[in-house]
Amino acid sequence: MTLILVLVTAVFAGCSTPTAESNASVQEPDTITVAWLPNQAGDDFKDARAEIDKVIEKATGKKVEDKLTTDYAITIEALASGTAQIAWVGAQQYVEAHEKNSKVLPLVVNSGDSGALDDAKYYSRLVVKKGNEDQYKNGSEYAIDKIAGKKMSFVSNSSTSGYKVPAAAIVSYFSAQDPWKGLTAEDLLEGGSDKFFSQVLFGGSHQLSLVNVISDKADVAAVDDIDVVSYVDLTEGSDNTPGAVYTVKQDATDPFSKFPGAQYVVIKAMPVMNGPFMVNTEALSQETIDAVTQALTSDEVTNNPKIFLPEDAAYKGMFNQPQRFLTVEDAWYNPIREMK
Numbered sequence: 001m002t003l004i005l006v007l008v009t010a011v012f013a014g015c016s017t018p019t020a021e022s023n024a025s026v027q028e029p030d031t032i033t034v035a036w037l038p039n040q041a042g043d044d045f046k047d048a049r050a051e052i053d054k055v056i057e058k059a060t061g062k063k064v065e066d067k068l069t070t071d072y073a074i075t076i077e078a079l080a081s082g083t084a085q086i087a088w089v090g091a092q093q094y095v096e097a098h099e100k101n102s103k104v105l106p107l108v109v110n111s112g113d114s115g116a117l118d119d120a121k122y123y124s125r126l127v128v129k130k131g132n133e134d135q136y137k138n139g140s141e142y143a144i145d146k147i148a149g150k151k152m153s154f155v156s157n158s159s160t161s162g163y164k165v166p167a168a169a170i171v172s173y174f175s176a177q178d179p180w181k182g183l184t185a186e187d188l189l190e191g192g193s194d195k196f197f198s199q200v201l202f203g204g205s206h207q208l209s210l211v212n213v214i215s216d217k218a219d220v221a222a223v224d225d226i227d228v229v230s231y232v233d234l235t236e237g238s239d240n241t242p243g244a245v246y247t248v249k250q251d252a253t254d255p256f257s258k259f260p261g262a263q264y265v266v267i268k269a270m271p272v273m274n275g276p277f278m279v280n281t282e283a284l285s286q287e288t289i290d291a292v293t294q295a296l297t298s299d300e301v302t303n304n305p306k307i308f309l310p311e312d313a314a315y316k317g318m319f320n321q322p323q324r325f326l327t328v329e330d331a332w333y334n335p336i337r338e339m340k
Helices: 002-012 043-060 072-081 091-100 160-174 206-214 286-296 330-337
Strands: 031-036 063-068 086-088 104-110 121-129 151-154 199-202 220-224 232-236 245-248 263-273 276-280
Touching: 031 043, 031 072, 043 063, 043 286, 072 086, 072 091, 072 276, 091 104, 091 160, 091 276, 091 330, 104 286, 104 330, 121 160, 121 206, 151 160, 151 206, 160 206, 160 220, 160 263, 199 206, 206 220, 206 263, 220 263, 263 330, 276 286
Parallel strands: 031 063, 031 086, 151 199, 151 220
Antiparallel strands: 086 276, 104 276, 121 220, 121 263, 232 245, 245 263
């Protein structure tokens, strides 16, 4: 994945504002609806969502309202159908929305700490409850050999880092081995005595997928770093590396309020390209799209501490300094399309 990110960034670093044929004739709504995945739909992120909404309102002169979803599929369908016009999603959700409606295009993506696309990535991890980690070692090194037959928690089958990327890694590792030759990602969606996993759970969000493993409902969970970072502290090892130990904060809010001090361990970490704010170009005029793009990529937004949080921020958000928003093309997400 790291090599893919480097190669794709080099090829597609030149980006442009999304356009659509006959866009000038779009009859856009008076109110722009922004859809949010379950990971960002909670009260913890209310202020962060509102700050993004304010930027869009100021840029367009239109009222903005949020559509808070409880399922990844709802967000995808909302953008594809045009009932919502903008959404912040993962790479896989963008790819699925674009497949449903080719007029859904990426608007902007948050950069890496360099301010460029080269390191515009986060991490998908396979994690286990602290105390169980030794069974996932080959000698002194962590490995995924022993996850076969375990209870597995994914986020959603439409989640990039909560299913698509870890599933691809699992299939790549096991499919050449007996008795798992011919293993596919679809084989990982259902558990059973004759399946790869004994049981498969779907948390619906990264937070709830993590709860599944620390509450012993699952043995292994697919969890990204960005959606749970505000609830936990790194207490041992290096961030996003095998062996890293994270501890739930004593004052963590729901859904972790019942698990203060609970710990989990990373057994595998995989880089993932950042997901975009996507836009339905059939539902908004090019003038509106250009205005939103210009506003989001402006220095004013980059320097807004309520959008790009400083390191010592006491409140929750979705993006961190020194990142910024950059335009990006549809082709940047081809590596996600090509994952099997």
